[in-house]
Amino acid sequence: MMTSVTRASETTAEAATAAMLIRRVGARATPARVRVLWLLRSAPAALTHHEIEKALGELALDRVTLYRVLDWLVESGLAHRNADAQRMFRFSAASSGEHATHTHFRCENCGRVFCLDAVPPSPPHLPEGFSLSRLELDLRGRCAECTCEQR
Amino acid sequence: MMTSVTRASETTAEAATAAMLIRRVGARATPARVRVLWLLRSAPAALTHHEIEKALGELALDRVTLYRVLDWLVESGLAHRNADAQRMFRFSAASSGEHATHTHFRCENCGRVFCLDAVPPSPPHLPEGFSLSRLELDLRGRCAECTCEQR
DNA sequence: CAACCACCTGCAACTGTGTTGCGGGTGTCC
């Protein structure tokens, strides 16, 4: 069925990939899930609930449904959730491989979060009893766009 | 944890230090500010609003006043604010020197945030136009306490 | 094919963290 996310032929392949990823987890590839995952996978940065809602345009889902889809994506490992500096959740597609170490850039002006490919930083050593499961490098500053308008 | 603000003599010196820090910024060292800053400075981890409220015990302030004190501390550079994974703000005292690079450990079980002294990781290089102001290493895992009770 | 069942969707109402407005109190300075 696949209600078209857009009509461009190349993106239907992307949508099919998203659907495939969803089915692989053993769940129905509903339009809502496909759209959202497709959007996350094509976004260069982590998106807020609100940004996703806007980006879906007239294909938008109910607010709650979107929350539930996002929760489900996170729970099944297809997406990641992080709270940004404005204490809002931001969602990004999980890279197919590992996500154990990751680098984000948070713009202090517009609040957006970008996922960077950067060298995994050296593993530090922890106080006794602490166990490490994941490591994240967090860069703060201004993104290219905000540096331009340099308020 | 964190018994109330006591009358022990040694802590009065700590309180005096807090008051001094506040006055140095050019502001009144009100009891509320002194108490909160003192608490933050003696805490091993970043605290939520709620934890601070509890820790102050019967000396507790109004909810709103506490928020305003915290805002003021952040604004004057005496404290730092970060959103944790549960999208709640956590506050920590600013170290006297720089805070440009910093390492946090976030417990995925209890949500607490610990400030670690760790080597500043090497600065990676950014996409064109991005400017870096701060760098943070974010470790996720289980803190000693939660590793013990190992759910 | 019809009944069934699991699951997805949407509406409404709720929760809890953080914020704003405002009146009143407390210090400080001339």
Next chain:
DNA sequence: GGACACCCGCAACACAGTTGCAGGTGGTTG
């Protein structure tokens, strides 16, 4: 001691995220 700035607390609000429930959808089974 009067004016002023600042601080405090109460109440009401704003908003992201959640829960409950009724209804729809699609696949499966007899």
